[in-house]
Amino acid sequence: MKTDLDRPMGEYATREPSPAAARGIAQQALEDADLFDALVAQGAVEASLKNPAVRAAVSVPARRKPWALAFYAAAAAAVLVALFWWRSSPKPIPAPSEQARVVVSKPAIIPSLDAASGRPVLLASELRLTRSSGAPVFRGVTGITGANMLSREPQAGGMITALEDGEATVNLGSLDGLTKGTELATPTGTIVVTTVFRDHARGTITSGAVRDAVQVPVATHLAAVLHEVDALAFAGDVSAARELARKTLSAGSFAETRMLLERLAALDYQAGAIDAAREHFEAAANNLFAPPAASPSEQAATLNSLGALYLLAGEPESAVKPLNQAAAQTGIHSDLRAQILNNLGVLAEMRGDFAGAQADYRGASAEKTSLREHNIAQANLARISNSKRP
Amino acid sequence: MSETRDATSDFRRLLNTLGSRARRMGSRDPESAAQEALKRSLENPLSQPAVEYYFSDELAQDATPPAWPLDQLMAWLHGVLHFVVLEEHNRVSNRRELSGWMRGADDRSSLDPPDPAPGQLDALIQRELQQIVIDCLPTLDADYRRVLKMRADGLKYGDIAQRLGVSENTVATWVSRGIRTLARTVRRRTRPRGTLAAMPEGQGGD
Numbered sequence: 001m002k003t004d005l006d007r008p009m010g011e012y013a014t015r016e017p018s019p020a021a022a023r024g025i026a027q028q029a030l031e032d033a034d035l036f037d038a039l040v041a042q043g044a045v046e047a048s049l050k051n052p053a054v055r056a057a058v059s060v061p062a063r064r065k066p067w068a069l070a071f072y073a074a075a076a077a078a079v080l081v082a083l084f085w086w087r088s089s090p091k092p093i094p095a096p097s098e099q100a101r102v103v104v105s106k107p108a109i110i111p112s113l114d115a116a117s118g119r120p121v122l123l124a125s126e127l128r129l130t131r132s133s134g135a136p137v138f139r140g141v142t143g144i145t146g147a148n149m150l151s152r153e154p155q156a157g158g159m160i161t162a163l164e165d166g167e168a169t170v171n172l173g174s175l176d177g178l179t180k181g182t183e184l185a186t187p188t189g190t191i192v193v194t195t196v197f198r199d200h201a202r203g204t205i206t207s208g209a210v211r212d213a214v215q216v217p218v219a220t221h222l223a224a225v226l227h228e229v230d231a232l233a234f235a236g237d238v239s240a241a242r243e244l245a246r247k248t249l250s251a252g253s254f255a256e257t258r259m260l261l262e263r264l265a266a267l268d269y270q271a272g273a274i275d276a277a278r279e280h281f282e283a284a285a286n287n288l289f290a291p292p293a294a295s296p297s298e299q300a301a302t303l304n305s306l307g308a309l310y311l312l313a314g315e316p317e318s319a320v321k322p323l324n325q326a327a328a329q330t331g332i333h334s335d336l337r338a339q340i341l342n343n344l345g346v347l348a349e350m351r352g353d354f355a356g357a358q359a360d361y362r363g364a365s366a367e368k369t370s371l372r373e374h375n376i377a378q379a380n381l382a383r384i385s386n387s388k389r390p
Numbered sequence: 391m392s393e394t395r396d397a398t399s400d401f402r403r404l405l406n407t408l409g410s411r412a413r414r415m416g417s418r419d420p421e422s423a424a425q426e427a428l429k430r431s432l433e434n435p436l437s438q439p440a441v442e443y444y445f446s447d448e449l450a451q452d453a454t455p456p457a458w459p460l461d462q463l464m465a466w467l468h469g470v471l472h473f474v475v476l477e478e479h480n481r482v483s484n485r486r487e488l489s490g491w492m493r494g495a496d497d498r499s500s501l502d503p504p505d506p507a508p509g510q511l512d513a514l515i516q517r518e519l520q521q522i523v524i525d526c527l528p529t530l531d532a533d534y535r536r537v538l539k540m541r542a543d544g545l546k547y548g549d550i551a552q553r554l555g556v557s558e559n560t561v562a563t564w565v566s567r568g569i570r571t572l573a574r575t576v577r578r579r580t581r582p583r584g585t586l587a588a589m590p591e592g593q594g595g596d
Binding site: 009010011012013014015016019022023025026027029030033034036037038039040041042043044045046047048049051053054055057058187212213246247249250 | 525564
């Protein structure tokens with residue numbers, strides 16, 4: 001017996017039926033595969049939303065449909081026409097109280113990440129593209145047309161393709177993060193990798209068979225994905241990099257995927273998806289202590305990026321806590337320390353505390369740091385020292 | 391054995407349905423897969439009361455409603471069955487290949503992968519359920535995604551309707567559409583994979 005699922009499933013999900021009614025639905029689902037699948041889907045959603053990685057993925061704004069884009073474009077055009085008409089028509093001078101309201105609703109100072117902006121400049125290296133550390137893997141080739149053709153995505157699993165004298169060949173290689181000594185899990189034991197090629201590898205095996213599934217360790221797989229995400233981003237395909245990072249978030253525990261989440265947040269920012277970047281950095285910051293806890297440097301970098309994003313959005317009060325927490329970390333690199341102090345200076349400036357801002361910029365300049373960090377902190381200090389303040 | 395026989399008689403209709411799904415997933419022995427999935431569900435102290443309440447062919451008058459809602463149980467059953475069929479596939483493959491490779495290895499039981507601990511099985515099921523949602527996310531309507539985001543923030547559907555300024559019926563409609571899309575993903579994931587994917591359509595139908 002088939003059910004029209006449109007109403008019953010919505011009502012089931014939103015109205016929580018009595019146990020007796022649910023038993024009736026359960027009996028019905030035994031005869032109706034579509035209803036069974038729909039109940040599985042609803043259960044999968046409710047179970048998955050408890051996972052921070054899925055919650056973060058849900059937070060990414062949905063792609064707009066073409067008709068929706070046309071609608072928004074038309075609406076934007078209408079607004080521009082109305083604005084042009086409004087600006088060109090005579091209008092009364094607003095009353096002082098209205099002027100004051102406008103000034104209060106907009107932050108007086110909006111910082112930038114651009115050193116040439118003439119505004120307070122933030123330092124957050126996490127928001128810029130950086131190559132992940134680790135053994136270099138050749139991931140891209142330039143085709144005949146000059147287009148960059150990237151390698152396949154890292155695989156979480158593969159299979160044994162050949163067996164000979166206790167040595168197995170698998171269809172996974174350096175592209176999948178394998179190195180000499182990597183232990184691949186099989187249904188009956190492990191393969192210890194001895195020789196690695198780009199897309200296949202060999203290793204010793206105690207028991208197994210051709211076509212047996214092999215599993216790459218989660219940490220190895222995630223490191224390879226991170227590498228591929230960077231390669232895609234450097235090739236200019238930020239959209240594909242974000243998509244790969246997003247869909248891999250469920251591949252490990254939250255602690256295991258935290259670095260990937262942070263990278264996704266940085267890519268969101270580079271793609272102009274500021275809200276998604278904030279949400280992803282917030283998700284990462286909320287789980288810095290999920291075991292195993294992030295190192296002090298990772299904590300400081302994530303909190304500094306989150307604080308910088310708040311400042312870029314003109315929300316200095318939201319930035320207070322993450323930036324202060326970042327500054328409280330000990331044993332971090334002087335470059336990162338300089339970035340945090342510089343951003344605390346921007347925060348103080350936005351809150352009108354110019355003396356505090358000067359002190360922080362001086363502190364940032366005094367750190368033994370790279371030339372870029374030093375120059376930006378110096379420029380911020382010079383700008384605030386030369387500006388005419390009330 | 392007696393437990394299996396009892397389960398067979400008490401949950402005859404559920405076993406038939408699980409058997410159909412196991413066949414669709416590519417199981418070579420769907421009846422055994424269904425029995426194994428049911429056995430594992432009845433062994434789990436959390437899923438057992440829900441299986442008994444929702445699916446026993448005859449429910450006692452004074453039966454206590456279970457802690458698990460129906461959808462949680464259905465997702466669990468899907469996950470267990472999915473795992474059992476994968477396990478069966480791995481076992482068949484191992485036996486076939488190892489008989490030619492490991493001469494002298496006569497202890498066949500050592501070739502079977504060990505049963506996962508309950509926590510491990512739960513983690514495998516959670517991963518399968520998360521993958522359904524993750525795979526489907528890009529295709530979900532913006533309205534349903536907004537609802538999901540608020541659900542993730544802990545809001546109830548009534549609160550969501552109020553916050554979005556729409557009626558609960560509208561939210562229910564959005565949810566229905568979203569679930570329909572997700573259900574298609576569930577359906578796709580119950581098709582055989584790997585070498586079994588070559589099985590002709592219809593051979594594994596309901």
